[in-house]
Amino acid sequence: MKESFIFYRSFYEAIAGLDSRKRLKMYDSIAKLALEEEDNDDCTGECKRLFALIKPQILANTKRYEDGKKGAEYGKKGGRPKKKSIAEKTPMGFLQETPNVNENVNVNENVNVNLKEKEKEKNIQTQKKENDIFLNPTKSFFISEYEKIFSKKPFLSYSDCKRLTELASENKDFQTIIPIALKRLKNIEFADINFTPAASWLLKNNNFERVMNGEFETKKTELEKIKEKLGI
Numbered sequence: 001m002k003e004s005f006i007f008y009r010s011f012y013e014a015i016a017g018l019d020s021r022k023r024l025k026m027y028d029s030i031a032k033l034a035l036e037e038e039d040n041d042d043c044t045g046e047c048k049r050l051f052a053l054i055k056p057q058i059l060a061n062t063k064r065y066e067d068g069k070k071g072a073e074y075g076k077k078g079g080r081p082k083k084k085s086i087a088e089k090t091p092m093g094f095l096q097e098t099p100n101v102n103e104n105v106n107v108n109e110n111v112n113v114n115l116k117e118k119e120k121e122k123n124i125q126t127q128k129k130e131n132d133i134f135l136n137p138t139k140s141f142f143i144s145e146y147e148k149i150f151s152k153k154p155f156l157s158y159s160d161c162k163r164l165t166e167l168a169s170e171n172k173d174f175q176t177i178i179p180i181a182l183k184r185l186k187n188i189e190f191a192d193i194n195f196t197p198a199a200s201w202l203l204k205n206n207n208f209e210r211v212m213n214g215e216f217e218t219k220k221t222e223l224e225k226i227k228e229k230l231g232i
Contacts, residue, residue, distance in 0.1 A: 001035075002034070002062075003035075005031075005034035005035060005058070005061065006061055007030070008057065011030065011054055014050050014053070014054065015050065018046070018050075022047050025043065026047055026050065026051065029042075029043055029051055030051075030054060030058065033055065033059075034061070034062065037062065039055075138161075138164050138168045138174070139156060139161055139164060141175060141178065142154075142164055142178060142199070143156070145178050145182055146182055146199055148179075149179070149182045149183060149186055150182070150186060154198065154199035154200075155198075155199070156199060156200070156203075159203075160199060160200055160203045163204075163208075167208065177212065180212070181202065181208060181212055182202075184212070184214070184216075184218070185197045185201075185202050185211055187219050188216040188217070188218060188219070189216070189217045189218055189219045
């Protein structure tokens with residue numbers, strides 16, 4: 001049972017304009033509703049209209065009062081049950097491992113390392129493609145001319161391709177001098193008759209320049225050999 005209730009200034013000002021009988025009726029209706037939760041239906045006319053405006057506030061206060069009582073009762077009983085701790089949830093002998101607080105950090109680090117490795121590999125592949133774009137036209141031309149003269153395809157190592165690139169950059173007339181160099185290479189009179197001139201030999205050291213300078217003895221034609229025998 002309630003022993004008190006809140007009476008607002010707004011209630012007093014609303015009722016103040018009524019005559020004594022109506023004011024008493026309003027005070028009585030408000031007290032019964034607030035203390036006994038009895039709704040007085042005897043109000044009529046102006047009193048009924050004023051009571052309709054005051055009633056919602058009294059009911060709202062009563063609800064707060066009841067909710068407060070429930071909270072106090074829960075408090076006496078110990079309140080809301082506490083959540084069990086990890087130790088209470090885990091049976092003895094089967095304790096869970098302590099969470100690794102660095103797990104997310106390690107995952108992020110691994111992801112970053114993998115991304116860096118992928119980016120590095122991508123850059124390497126891109127560089128290789130760029131090199132191939134530069135080497136391929138030069139390499140293809142050399143192979144084509146070599147096949148015309150020696151009737152076979154040459155084997156070119158990475159260093160051979162690199163040397164071809166250097167020659168192409170150093171000589172504006174690269175496509176003119178390559179056929180000449182290959183023809184001179186084929187016509188060289190090597191001391192070892194079993195030695196077969198190859199592209200790799202031509203592109204090593206400064207052999208290309210020496211061939212173009214005519215530093216090697218060239219093979220003689222049959223006519224030249226006959227003239228030499230005859231002393232002509």
